[in-house]
Amino acid sequence: MSDPQLLERLEQGVLWLTLNRPESRNALTPEMISQLRETLEKAAVDPAVRVVVLGGAGKGFCAGGDVKAMAKRGDPGPMEQRVTELRQSMESARLLHEMPKPTIAMARGAVAGAGLSLALACDFLIVSDRLKLTSAFVNVGLSGDFGSTYFLTHRLGHRARELALLSPLLDAAEAERLGLVNRVVADAELENVTADLAAQLAAGPGLTQGHIKANLNAAEQGATLAQLLDQEAWRHIRCSLTEDHQEAASAFVEKRTPQFRNR
Known part of the structure; x- marks a missing residue:
């Protein structure tokens, strides 16, 4: 029996x-x-999950799509069906970016193609x-998938064109710069x-x-200042009604570390 792929x-x-x-x-x-x-999809709504960490086995994170399999592919089927299937697959990048829980990509070695997209979709890339x-x-x-255009542009602005069109190989220091x-x-x-x-994130106030x-x-996706002020007002008051806020306020007064319960 083969090992599970995830x-x-x-x-x-x-x-x-x-x-x-x-391999x-x-x-x-x-x-x-x-x-x-x-x-x-399950993690996004599972109260037992407070943080998601995505990594890769062995010496690399993810080299992207399986190009060897692409080269051997026979009749791929109707274009419309392929587009639908790919779009459904790419939901993983949106979930990492938008689920109401912190997400972390932990990467070593190769980070390329859709693997780069998934890594950049996370809130943190270590x-x-x-x-x-x-x-x-x-x-x-290929022109790029799994949100590569979105994530590169939001991280790099106009310089995203350099990475997309020339595909330079960056080491850790240059990627950080x-x-x-x-x-x-x-x-190590x-x-x-x-x-x-x-652990630090998991101990935090999850709803907040x-x-x-x-x-x-919302800010990243182009909301106006007025729209953001509306959202901030609603969300700020909503958070003020949580048990976690009351616990944090009490802990502040009592000079102790708050114990958040995600409610």
Whole structure:
């Protein structure tokens, strides 16, 4: 029996998801993408999940789509069907970016193509100093999917064109300088640093974190100042009615660490 292509582990509110095809640098297959989407859909509404961490098995995060499988593909079927299937697959990137819970990509080695899109979709991208990052799509005659255009443009502005059209290979230091990653750490410390960040987020006020993400996404997606003020007012008052806010206020007065219960 073959190993599962997506590994799942839930520990103390942190859902660890691992792309599990290390022999192919975790290149994405239809099965893996389907499992990832379904798992993220469940995680988004599961109260036991406070944080999602996405990583890759072995020495790489994800090299993108399985180009070898693409080269061997026979009749792919009607274009309309292929578009529908791809669009459904790409929901995994939207879920990572928009679910009301913090998401972290933990990456070492190859981060390319759709793998780069998934990494950039997360709220945090923590990488090893052995990172090798590239957009890759143009190298195989493809225009990009899984939100690559959106995420690169929002991170880099006009410089996104350089990464998309030329696909330079970036090391960890250059990726950090450009603002593509949040933190670069020694390869041996990648799991520990990511676990510490995940634990910090999991201990936070979950409902409030969800509202913060919604505000940030609205700003990122072009809401006007008036629209953002309306949303901020509603969400701020909503958060003030939570038990977590009352706990935080009491802890502040009592000079202790708040114990959030995500309600």
